[in-house]
Amino acid sequence: DQQVKQNSPSLSVQEGRISILNCDYTNSMFDYFLWYKKYPAEGPTFLISISSIKDKNEDGRFTVFLNKSAKHLSLHIVPSQPGDSAVYFCAASLSGNTPLVFGKGTRLSVIA
Amino acid sequence: EAGVAQSPRYKIIEKRQSVAFWCNPISGHATLYWYQQILGQGPKLLIQFQNNGVVDDSQLPKDRFSAERLKGVDSTLKIQPAKLEDSAVYLCASSHRPGDTDTQYFGPGTRLTVL
Numbered sequence: 001d002q003q004v005k006q007n008s009p010s011l012s013v014q015e016g017r018i019s020i021l022n023c024d025y026t027n028s029m030f031d032y033f034l035w036y037k038k039y040p041a042e043g044p045t046f047l048i049s050i051s052s053i054k055d056k057n058e059d060g061r062f063t064v065f066l067n068k069s070a071k072h073l074s075l076h077i078v079p080s081q082p083g084d085s086a087v088y089f090c091a092a093s094l095s096g097n098t099p100l101v102f103g104k105g106t107r108l109s110v111i112a
Numbered sequence: 113e114a115g116v117a118q119s120p121r122y123k124i125i126e127k128r129q130s131v132a133f134w135c136n137p138i139s140g141h142a143t144l145y146w147y148q149q150i151l152g153q154g155p156k157l158l159i160q161f162q163n164n165g166v167v168d169d170s171q172l173p174k175d176r177f178s179a180e181r182l183k184g185v186d187s188t189l190k191i192q193p194a195k196l197e198d199s200a201v202y203l204c205a206s207s208h209r210p211g212d213t214d215t216q217y218f219g220p221g222t223r224l225t226v227l
Contacts, residue, residue, distance in 0.1 A: 004154070034215065043116070043203055043218035044155070089154050099145060099168060100216060102154025 003027045004092050006103035015112045019077040023090030023103055026071065030092040034100065035064060035075045038087045047088075048075070080110045114138065116219035118204050124225045130192040133222045137185070137206030143167075144181055145216060146189050147203040155203055161187060191224075199226045 005024045013019045021035075031052035036044035050057040050064045050073070057064050063076045077084055087107050091100040117136040125131050137144050142163055147155035158177065160168040163184035172179070176195070181187040191198055201223050205216040 036218075041220070041223075043118075043205075043220045046215050046217060049215060091154075099157040099160055100155075102156070104152065104154050 001026075002103075003030075004090055004101050004103040006088075006090055006106050008106050009104070010107040010109070012109045012111060013080045015082055015110055016079045019075075019080045019084065019108055019110065021075040021077075021088050021090075021106050021108065023073045023075075024071055025073075025092050027092070027101075028071065029094055030101075031095050032093045033064070033066060033073050034091045034093075035062075036089045036091060036102075037084075038089060038105070044089055077108075080108075082110050082112050084108060085110045116204055116206055116217055118202075118219035118222055120222055121220060122223050122225075124227065125194055126227050127196055128193040130190065131194055131224060132188055132190045133202050133204075133224075135187045135189070135204030135219060137187070137204070138208075138217055141206035141208050141217075142184070143207045144187050145205040145207075146179055146187070147205065149201045149203055149221070151200070158189070158202075194224075194226045196226050199224055 003026050034049040035047040037047050038044045048059050048062045048064050050066050066073045087105040089105045090103040093100050119134050144161045146158040149155040158172045159179045161181040164181045179189045201221040203221045205218045207216045
């Protein structure tokens with residue numbers, strides 16, 4: 001039973017355009033959500049997070065949107081750059097120092 | 113600030129052999145996690161330590177996996193004996209504040225291949 005789902009295994013976007021990565025979750029108790037980026041042969045790198053008390057968090061080119069009623073979050077990258085090509089993992093947790101539950105990841109390819 | 117260190121980076125063993133992985137978390141981080149990432153999947157928690165105590169090991173296959181975090185700093189994860197399905201990347205992560213949601217920082221991982 002997957003509690004965090006990333007239904008798109010891959011996504012291709014042209015350089016300069018917007019990349020939108022989606023994530024759905026089933027456990028309504030999750031209250032903290034994170035996006036990690038992973039390059040080959042490296043560990044996941046923290047990108048951006050959002051608490052359930054917010055519906056948007058922005059950091060430079062990266063914005064995460066949270067829709068609690070739909071149990072859905074998305075990561076927007078604007079503008080997309082070739083260096084953004086990586087696997088992106090959505091993760092969720094319960095507050096109070098609990099482990100992360102990860103989705104299977106979406107491979108983003110930004111084409112120059 | 114130095115990141116999470118892991119060694120070795122790669123390991124190839126035959127089934128039924130033993131293997132151990134080492135992790136050094138970010139200095140001052142009280143919480144340490146070991147995750148297993150099978151190809152095509154997201155990382156899955158194996159065990160969580162708070163200082164040198166185990167908080168959650170419910171998904172650790174205890175008949176063959178063991179882990180310890182002596183002195184609340186470095187940690188080792190051992191598999192004995194290994195099975196083919198243990199082939200995966202083993203990731204160590206650490207975070208700072210106990211009792212509070214906090215960002216976890218990951219090491220580069222150890223890629224284990226069991227033949």
